[in-house]
Amino acid sequence: MAGGAKARRLPRVVRERQMLDAAVLSFARHGYQAASMDEIAELAGVSKPLVYLYLNSKEELFTAVIRREAGALLGAVAAGVGVGGPEVPPDERLWAGLLAFFTYAAEHPDSWVVLSRQARTQGEPFAGEAARMRDGIVRFVAGLIGEAAAGVEGGGGITPRDVDALAQALVGAAESLAGWANETPGVTAKEAAATLMNFAWAGLGNLMKSERWSPR
Amino acid sequence: MAGGAKARRLPRVVRERQMLDAAVLSFARHGYQAASMDEIAELAGVSKPLVYLYLNSKEELFTAVIRREAGALLGAVAAGVGVGGPEVPPDERLWAGLLAFFTYAAEHPDSWVVLSRQARTQGEPFAGEAARMRDGIVRFVAGLIGEAAAGVEGGGGITPRDVDALAQALVGAAESLAGWANETPGVTAKEAAATLMNFAWAGLGNLMKSERWSPR
Amino acid sequence: MAGGAKARRLPRVVRERQMLDAAVLSFARHGYQAASMDEIAELAGVSKPLVYLYLNSKEELFTAVIRREAGALLGAVAAGVGVGGPEVPPDERLWAGLLAFFTYAAEHPDSWVVLSRQARTQGEPFAGEAARMRDGIVRFVAGLIGEAAAGVEGGGGITPRDVDALAQALVGAAESLAGWANETPGVTAKEAAATLMNFAWAGLGNLMKSERWSPR
Amino acid sequence: MAGGAKARRLPRVVRERQMLDAAVLSFARHGYQAASMDEIAELAGVSKPLVYLYLNSKEELFTAVIRREAGALLGAVAAGVGVGGPEVPPDERLWAGLLAFFTYAAEHPDSWVVLSRQARTQGEPFAGEAARMRDGIVRFVAGLIGEAAAGVEGGGGITPRDVDALAQALVGAAESLAGWANETPGVTAKEAAATLMNFAWAGLGNLMKSERWSPR
DNA sequence: TATGAATGAGCTTTCATTCAT
DNA sequence: TATGAATGAAAGCTCATTCAT
Numbered sequence: 046m047a048g049g050a051k052a053r054r055l056p057r058v059v060r061e062r063q064m065l066d067a068a069v070l071s072f073a074r075h076g077y078q079a080a081s082m083d084e085i086a087e088l089a090g091v092s093k094p095l096v097y098l099y100l101n102s103k104e105e106l107f108t109a110v111i112r113r114e115a116g117a118l119l120g121a122v123a124a125g126v127g128v129g130g131p132e133v134p135p136d137e138r139l140w141a142g143l144l145a146f147f148t149y150a151a152e153h154p155d156s157w158v159v160l161s162r163q164a165r166t167q168g169e170p171f172a173g174e175a176a177r178m179r180d181g182i183v184r185f186v187a188g189l190i191g192e193a194a195a196g197v198e199g200g201g202g203i204t205p206r207d208v209d210a211l212a213q214a215l216v217g218a219a220e221s222l223a224g225w226a227n228e229t230p231g232v233t234a235k236e237a238a239a240t241l242m243n244f245a246w247a248g249l250g251n252l253m254k255s256e257r258w259s260p261r
Numbered sequence: 262m263a264g265g266a267k268a269r270r271l272p273r274v275v276r277e278r279q280m281l282d283a284a285v286l287s288f289a290r291h292g293y294q295a296a297s298m299d300e301i302a303e304l305a306g307v308s309k310p311l312v313y314l315y316l317n318s319k320e321e322l323f324t325a326v327i328r329r330e331a332g333a334l335l336g337a338v339a340a341g342v343g344v345g346g347p348e349v350p351p352d353e354r355l356w357a358g359l360l361a362f363f364t365y366a367a368e369h370p371d372s373w374v375v376l377s378r379q380a381r382t383q384g385e386p387f388a389g390e391a392a393r394m395r396d397g398i399v400r401f402v403a404g405l406i407g408e409a410a411a412g413v414e415g416g417g418g419i420t421p422r423d424v425d426a427l428a429q430a431l432v433g434a435a436e437s438l439a440g441w442a443n444e445t446p447g448v449t450a451k452e453a454a455a456t457l458m459n460f461a462w463a464g465l466g467n468l469m470k471s472e473r474w475s476p477r
Numbered sequence: 478m479a480g481g482a483k484a485r486r487l488p489r490v491v492r493e494r495q496m497l498d499a500a501v502l503s504f505a506r507h508g509y510q511a512a513s514m515d516e517i518a519e520l521a522g523v524s525k526p527l528v529y530l531y532l533n534s535k536e537e538l539f540t541a542v543i544r545r546e547a548g549a550l551l552g553a554v555a556a557g558v559g560v561g562g563p564e565v566p567p568d569e570r571l572w573a574g575l576l577a578f579f580t581y582a583a584e585h586p587d588s589w590v591v592l593s594r595q596a597r598t599q600g601e602p603f604a605g606e607a608a609r610m611r612d613g614i615v616r617f618v619a620g621l622i623g624e625a626a627a628g629v630e631g632g633g634g635i636t637p638r639d640v641d642a643l644a645q646a647l648v649g650a651a652e653s654l655a656g657w658a659n660e661t662p663g664v665t666a667k668e669a670a671a672t673l674m675n676f677a678w679a680g681l682g683n684l685m686k687s688e689r690w691s692p693r
Numbered sequence: 694m695a696g697g698a699k700a701r702r703l704p705r706v707v708r709e710r711q712m713l714d715a716a717v718l719s720f721a722r723h724g725y726q727a728a729s730m731d732e733i734a735e736l737a738g739v740s741k742p743l744v745y746l747y748l749n750s751k752e753e754l755f756t757a758v759i760r761r762e763a764g765a766l767l768g769a770v771a772a773g774v775g776v777g778g779p780e781v782p783p784d785e786r787l788w789a790g791l792l793a794f795f796t797y798a799a800e801h802p803d804s805w806v807v808l809s810r811q812a813r814t815q816g817e818p819f820a821g822e823a824a825r826m827r828d829g830i831v832r833f834v835a836g837l838i839g840e841a842a843a844g845v846e847g848g849g850g851i852t853p854r855d856v857d858a859l860a861q862a863l864v865g866a867a868e869s870l871a872g873w874a875n876e877t878p879g880v881t882a883k884e885a886a887a888t889l890m891n892f893a894w895a896g897l898g899n900l901m902k903s904e905r906w907s908p909r
Numbered sequence: 910t911a912t913g914a915a916t917g918a919g920c921t922t923t924c925a926t927t928c929a930t
Numbered sequence: 931t932a933t934g935a936a937t938g939a940a941a942g943c944t945c946a947t948t949c950a951t
Contacts (some may be wrong), residue, residue, distance in 0.1 A: 053928095053935085054927090054928085054929070054930090054935055054938085055935085056932085056934090057934085057935080058937090060935085060936095061276045074384075075381065075384065076292075076294065076382055078292065078294030078382070079294055079383075079384075081919085081920070081921090082920080082921065082930095083920085083921095091936075091937090092936065092937045092938080093922085093937085094922090094923080094924085094936075094937060094938085095935080095936060095937075097921085097922065097923080098936085102921080102922080103921070103922095104921095111930090126946080136474065137941090138412075140474075162378075162381065162382045163382055163424025165378065165467055166292055166378045166379055166382045167262045167292065168290075168291070168292070168295075193315040198441065208452070209441075209445075210438065210441070210448075210452075210456040211456065211460055213434075213437050213438055214434035214435075214437060214438050214456065214457060214460050214461075215434070215460075216434055216437060217432075217433045217434045217437020217438065217440075218429075218430035218431070218433045218434040218437070219428050219433070219434070220433055221430060221432060221433020221434070221436065222426065222429055222430050222433065224433075225425075225426070227427040229425075230424075236426075237426070239474075240423065240426040240427065240430065241430060242474045243464070243467075243468050243469065243473050243474050244427055244430050244431075244461070244465070245460070246368065246429075246464075246474045247462060247463065247464040247466075247467035247468065247472060247474060248459070248460045248461055248462075248463045248465075248471075249460070249464075250463075250466070250467070251459075251463035251464070251466070251467065252459050252460065252463065254915085256463060257459050257463075258352065258356075258455075258459050258463060259337075259455075259461045270910055270911080271910090272910095273910085297944090297945070297946085298945075298946060298947085299945080299946095307911080307912090307946085308912045308913080309910065309912085309946090310911075310912060310913090310947090310948080310949090311910080311911060311912075312945090313947070313948080314910085315912080316945080317945065318946080319945095319947090441923090485914085485915080485949095485950090486913085486914055486915080486949085486950065486951085487914085488914090489911090489913085489914080492914085493917095494763060498896065499782075506816075507816065508726065508814055508815065508816070510726030510727055511726055511815075511942090513941065513942090514941075514942065514943085515940095515941080515942095523915075523916090523917085524915065524916045524917080525942090526913060526915075526916060526917090526943085526944075526945085527914080527916075529942085529943065529944075530915085532863060534942080534943080535941095535942070535943090546866070558825065567908065582925090586721055593903050594810075594813065594814045596815055597810065598724055598810045598811055598814045600723070600727075602723070604709065611708060617727065626778075628931085639888065641873075641877075642880075642884075642885070642888040643871070643888065644785070644869065644894055645866075645869050645870055646866035646867075646869060646870050646889060646892050646893075647866070647874040647892075648869060649865045649866045649869020649870065649872075650861075650865045650866040651862075651865070652864035652865055652867065652869065653861050653862060653865020653866070654858065654861055654862050656861075656865075657857075657858065657861040661857075664858075665835060668779075668858075669858070671906075671907075672790045672855065672858040672862065673862060674857065674906045675896070675899075675900050675906050676859055676862050676863075676893070676896045676897070676900065677862075677892070677896055677904050678896075678906045679895065679896040679898075679899035679900065679905075679906060680878075680891070680894075680895040680897075680899070681892070681896075682894025682895075682898070682899070683891075683895035683897065683898070683899065684892065687881070689891050690788075690887075690891050690894045690895060691887075691891045691896075692785065702931055702932080704931095705931085708931090729923090729924070729925085730924075730925060730926085731924080739932080739933090740933045740934080741925090741933085742925085742926090742927080742928090742932075742933060743931080743932060743933075745925090745926070746929080746931085746932080750925080750926080751924095751925065751926090763918095837937065843947090886946090
């Protein structure tokens with residue numbers, strides 16, 4: 046009997062995890078509004094009232110999902126970056142972060158869809174929650190860029206707003222590549238990260254040497 | 262009777278435009294699911310049955326919105342790019358396209374939100390419709406990159422998939438910058454375009470000279 | 478075909494009246510909580526959404542019911558009292574009011590149940606609404622008692638609080654008699670009113686002559 | 694272990710009392726339907742299954758509450774009336790009963806609310822249960838009135854139905870005064886009882902002397 | 910061309926009640 | 931004696947959609 050197909054009377058923590066897993070799946074597939082509590086309960090293998098007993102409402106459920114997934118993504122990136130210690134040069138840290146990020150997006154595509162698409166389009170309070178996580182990443186990248194600029198003679202005349210803009214561009218490029226990699230067979234996280242490093246870091250290097258592009 | 266506060270019995274084309282305008286606003290604000298046909302009809306200043314008479318269903322209405330707005334965006338970019346004629350070098354053409362794109366996003370923020378966020382998160386058939394438009398832009402950018410690579414000795418050993426990846430990165434960076442520019446006071450379309458050109462084109466140049474970044 | 482069993486496409490005012498009628502019936506039978514919008518809609522011969530379209534919510538529906546029925550009851554009593562004009566002596570006015578009241582309660586038993594029982598037990602905001610109506614009646618009765626006292630030598634040493642208490646007692650007696658009359662076959666409104674006049678007005682007369690009862 | 698903050702493993706009778714006390718409170722506050730077994734269990738300091746183990750269902754719980762509270766009220770009145778023994782004249786007995794009644798209502802307002810309002814509005818079987826108790830009181834009062842009438846020459850021509858009606862009126866007046874006294878600061882049970890005796894007994898006296906009020 | 914009247918279907922949420930220990 | 935875990939059934943409310951004029 047042990048290991049039966051359907052486990053009953055599980056402790057609360059386990060059930061909650063099952064529900065959040067089911068919710069990630071359902072929200073990724075249908076979006077917040079179109080996802081139904083019925084489907085989520087069914088996917089989790091429990092009755093609807095239990096979902097409400099533990100997570101209170103659809104809104105709180107989605108918020109809990111966003112928080113958990115954002116924490117997981119940030120944690121994965123932080124773990125990747127933290128491996129070499131703080132003395133590692135900024136380009137190596139960015140490389141480590143990108144690798145961790147693309148790996149996370151590839152291994153948890155539903156989580157990535159929820160964070161990058163669904164949460165950001167559902168208005169407050171979800172968009173804010175997602176924006177907070179993204180801002181964390183943007184600031185991290187901006188820090189690396191600033192650090193790199195500081196290591197260069199004159200810093201290339203780069204202003205703080207330039208740094209912000211560059212960080213936004215780089216993060217956007219990473220988001221786009223993650224989506225592309227997930228739907229293009231055969232693209233590995235390493236390949237995506239390498240493309241972005243080549244594309245971005247070289248461009249940043251030129252910028253700092255004051256080699257700018259200008260029209261005409 | 263003429264000149265009454267509310268224009269009645271307008272020709273179909275005018276009414277349809279009013280409805281699509283209202284729909285863009287409502288979909289941008291609330292997303293596809295949360296937007297209500299009631300609100301759209303009210304914003305358009307007509308009764309709900311009339312919306313159905315002209316646009317048939319919420320789904321067709323949203324599709325019509327996506328088509329119209331995608332056409333407008335593509336048209337604006339094409340117009341920007343087409344000014345100099347076909348002999349203009351690829352970097353100048355990219356510059357012109359980016360400028361047109363950021364200008365459109367700044368001048369039609371609701372349209373941009375619908376295209377970049379709402380359409381892509383609502384599943385089929387909307388996501389496909391939006392993907393088609395985005396693919397058009399990606400292919401355009403990929404064409405420019407390929408063209409530039411062809412003009413370089415050996416082309417830097419860049420494969421077609423590299424080109425695709427770079428185009429995805431560049432488009433993603435542009436999308437991210439457009440969002441950032443729209444919510445950061447004082448950022449002009451020109452500034453956003455310049456940031457991206459500096460960031461991207463220089464990086465591409467290095468790539469083509471086979472100067473690649475690699476870990477360790 | 479004219480006069481068919483089920484009239485469709487009726488004007489809003491008519492439908493609203495039907496809904497309020499159905500609601501009175503359902504609330505009288507089951508109470509506020511146990512009454513279901515489904516049953517009310519069915520009794521009214523319409524679909525549930527129409528009830529919501531016109532009355533907005535169960536709470537607003539119940540409030541509308543209380544207001545309408547309270548207005549009807551007060552109107553009936555006022556009409557009864559007003560017949561003789563203002564110079565009629567207070568006992569005659571009380572008689573007229575009681576007669577109108579018992580007649581209303583007998584002819585609209587559901588309305589009376591809703592006002593006297595259901596509304597008062599459902600907490601705010603319903604109890605307040607019902608209390609306001611009852612207070613109106615209590616003040617009217619208190620006014621008559623005060624008037625009668627003023628017409629007596631010395632007024633019997635009756636204080637304002639005595640007047641309030643007596644009015645409360647008289648109104649409570651009337652409520653009780655109305656319920657009893659409605660469920661006891663053969664009791665007419667006139668009989669109930671006469672009982673109460675004999676019981677109450679004589680007692681009041683004695684009071685004013687300072688003939689008080691005291692223990693031992 | 695003894696003397697812990699929360700007493701566990703109490704004997705059944707004690708637990709039942711706690712539950713009924715909690716139920717009186719909850720039913721008085723919210724009414725039968727709106728009161729929740731969850732709240733009652735929490736107020737009683739036990740888990741929900743225990744409530745079901747002892748009281749079986751919400752319906753039986755409410756019934757038990759009504760029975761216990763009705764017994765308490767009737768017992769209090771009986772005790773008050775019984776003090777002087779059976780030879781005491783009817784007016785004195787009524788006075789004693791009213792005093793006991795108003796005292797009970799003032800000291801157990803929740804109990805009084807449940808009996809006078811909630812039980813009577815919830816349909817069968819609760820209304821019947823409450824009606825039985827009220828009938829007991831009405832019959833007691835009717836008995837006193839009948840006794841008084843019998844002591845008068847000719848009995849005033851009062852019929853049995855007159856007696857019933859008068860008893861209904863007197864009880865209704867008492868109910869109304871109890872509510873008024875409970876929500877009007879400074880009104881004592883004695884004052885309420887005195888008001889009612891003056892109002893009612895004098896009126897009854899006149900009735901028996903055939904001094905009737907008649908219109909015109 | 911244009912609309913007031915109306916609904917089928919579905920959603921979130923709640924609650925009395927029970928199972929297994 | 932006592933409870934954490936779990937659910938069937940139903941209720942209020944909303945919305946895309948259509949009918950009749």
